[in-house]
Amino acid sequence: MVHIPGVERMADPTAWEENDRLRVVASEATARAAQGAGARRLVQESISFVYADGGDGWLDEDAPVAGGGPTTSALTAERNAREFFGGDTVVLRFGLFLGADSDSARAALEAARGGVSMAAGPPGAYRPTIGLDDAAAAVAAALRAPAGTYNVVDTDPPTNAEIDAAWLPLSVSRGSGPGRSRTGRWHVRSV
Structure with missing residues (x-):
């Protein structure tokens, strides 16, 4: 079931x-x-954007969370999975999906073509990401993992600025065009 709004x-x-x-x-x-069906394991999808601001510190599964916006319902879903299911519950907190088949990646590329960043937060903020193949492998691994909460993210998270910089060369052809000035310099702004 997918309930996240389309881009x-x-x-x-x-x-x-x-x-x-x-x-x-x-x-x-x-x-x-x-x-009710007697299942022994429940895997609950969640998001890694639930954590309170940790500054430059590494955020693991034990870091404090902070609800707000769409993260509140993600935390409620995690709690529901633990409270209403009596078997082993595995919560997977996914980062931003990256890959050719990722709607969020396609939207970020399209935004970069217009000179706009899709990143929420300041340029120096770390953004947990995960490739689609790695996310799929994590779901399969969740069937055997001990019950608990797991961050499903890359081990070296980029900053918003690094993500934006990675999109820029992919977003425009040579010469002037959307997202590129006549001088060839990029103009990226957060939305």
Whole structure:
């Protein structure tokens, strides 16, 4: 089940209301159904953006979390999975998906073509990311892993500025064009 708004709707607050409702309602219903069916393991999807600001410190699964916006419903879904399911619960906190088949990656590339950054937060903020193949491997591994919460992110997270810089050469052809000035310098701004 995918409930995250499509890229074209991410700026629409009602899209996030739908996301939040589905995360909260579906996570409880899924946990109860798994319990009722006698399942021994439940794997709950979550996001790695739930942590409180840790500055330059490394954030692991024991770092403090801070709800707010879409992270609140992700934390509620985690709690529902643990409370309403009596078996082993594995929570996977995914980073930003990167890959050719990733809608978020395609949207970031399109934004870069327009000279806009999709990154939330300041340029120096670290952004947890994960490749699609690695994310899929983590889901398979969750079937055998001990119960608990796991960050599914790259081990060397880039900053927002590094992500933006990586998109720039991919986003424009030679010469002047969207996102590029006549001098050839990039103009990237956060939205």
